[in-house]
Amino acid sequence: MAECIHEWGEWKKELWYVAGGRYTAEFRKCKKCDAVEAKNIVKDERPAVVRPTIGVFAGIFNEEGKLLLRRRPTGSSFAGEWDLPGGGVDADNASKSLDERIVVQELAREAREETGISIPPMLPMVAMYPAVLKSGGDWAFAIHVGVVKEKPTKSETRYVSPQELRELADGPEGNRLLSGWGKRMCRLCLRLLASRDAPNREFAKQAGGMLTEIMDGWSK
Numbered sequence: 101m102a103e104c105i106h107e108w109g110e111w112k113k114e115l116w117y118v119a120g121g122r123y124t125a126e127f128r129k130c131k132k133c134d135a136v137e138a139k140n141i142v143k144d145e146r147p148a149v150v151r152p153t154i155g156v157f158a159g160i161f162n163e164e165g166k167l168l169l170r171r172r173p174t175g176s177s178f179a180g181e182w183d184l185p186g187g188g189v190d191a192d193n194a195s196k197s198l199d200e201r202i203v204v205q206e207l208a209r210e211a212r213e214e215t216g217i218s219i220p221p222m223l224p225m226v227a228m229y230p231a232v233l234k235s236g237g238d239w240a241f242a243i244h245v246g247v248v249k250e251k252p253t254k255s256e257t258r259y260v261s262p263q264e265l266r267e268l269a270d271g272p273e274g275n276r277l278l279s280g281w282g283k284r285m286c287r288l289c290l291r292l293l294a295s296r297d298a299p300n301r302e303f304a305k306q307a308g309g310m311l312t313e314i315m316d317g318w319s320k
Contacts, residue, residue: 106130155240156207157186159292161247165300166259167293170214183278183285185211216253229291231284242288244297262293262306282314
């Protein structure tokens, strides 16, 4: 097989955590193959006290049973890619909370800021579907909100079925489901679509099959 003549993309700075500490580096990927180059790798020792954050994302459905996604804005990390409304629980707010309702309150704040949709901040604690990075180093939870008739008024949004989610995940970088097929955001979306509370049972069956395909692929 002929050696690839690399056609490099732009350098992008990324941060990640492992048991030994925190790292930052710049990466670029070849547009023709799976080659990756890194530079300026810097390791910081893990601080004695870590300010925790919890990733929470909203499972908002339309009456057809499709799942709401929003497009990440220009200037943000992974700009142009699609993900669920949500984000991290603010550490200061979490430290003042007396119980787990802060999770839903923070989710309601993020959803309103990103889509304009109002989620009741006192929504009863519902099913939370976890997904982690393959390394086990970062957690996020998708919370089933249910069918919401209110229309999005902020950001670019779309509703997707499992098949439309797969097509979006296989799209080009910068206009795809965040990080692509089988990654954490993909699994969060599929868990919501496949959940027992999902409003479209046919979609639930399709999404469940896709989740099984992804997890079986990990074990090979």
